[in-house]
C-alpha cells in the first residue's frame with residue numbers, strides 16, 4: 001500500500017470553525033473535510049465552507065463529503081471551492097462519482113463479508129478508497145472496524161478511517177500501512193467542535209507510526 005519511507009497523509013474531517021482549520025493546518029494536516037450532508041451534526045453550509053476553505057494555505061486540500069447529494073449540489077460545491085476533492089460516503093454509483101470530472105475518494109463501509117476487492121474494481125477510477133466502519137447514518141460514528149477485514153493487496157491507495165483517535169492511530173498505521181488516515185469524532189470535544197490539543201496529539205501519533213515504520217526498515 002505504501003513504502004516504508006513515505007509519510008502517512010492526514011485528513012481531519014467535519015470542520016466548522018476557523019479555529020479548527022487553523023489547528024489542523026498548524027498540526028500538519030494534509031487535508032480538511034467539510035460535511036455537506038444535512039443530517040450530520042457536522043453539516044456546514046456551502047457558503048460557510050467556502051469561507052473556511054479560503055483560510056487554507058497552498059498544499060492543504062479541501063475535501064467535500066457528500067451522502068447521496070444531487071449532481072447540482074456537488075457541482076455547486078465544486079464551483080464555490082476551487083480544487084475541492086470529492087468524498088462520496090453514501091450509495092453513489094461509479095457513474096455518480098465520475099460525472100463531475102474531479103478526483104474523488106469513495107467510502108467503503110467495512111463489515112464482515114464485505115467484498116472490498118470487488119468494490120475496488122467497481123470504483124477503479126477513485127483516487128483512493130476510504131475505509132470506514134459500517135454504522136447507521138453512513139459514517140462519522142466514531143466506530144472502529146476490524147482492520148483484519150482489509151485484504152493484503154488493495155489495488156489503490158487506502159485511507160484508514162472509522163473511530164481513529166490519538167490513542168489508536170499508531171496501531172492502525174502499523175497494522176494497515178495506509179496511504180492516509182482520516183479522523184472526525186476522535187479529535188472532537190463535541191460534535192462539529194474540534195479539540196486543538198487532540199488534533200495535535202493525533203498528528204504526533206501518526207508521525208510516531210511513520211518513524212517506527214522507517215526505523216524497522218532501517219531507512
Ligand SMILES: O=C(O)c1ccccc1N[C@@H]1O[C@H](COP(=O)(O)O)[C@@H](O)[C@H]1O
Nearest residue numbers: 013040138139140142162163183184185
Ligand atoms: O461526520 C459525519 O457526520 C459523517 C456523516 C455521514 C458520513 C460520513 C461522516 N463522517 C466521516 O466518517 C468517517 C469516520 O468518522 P469518525 O472518525 O469515525 O467519526 C470520516 O471519514 C468522517 O469524515
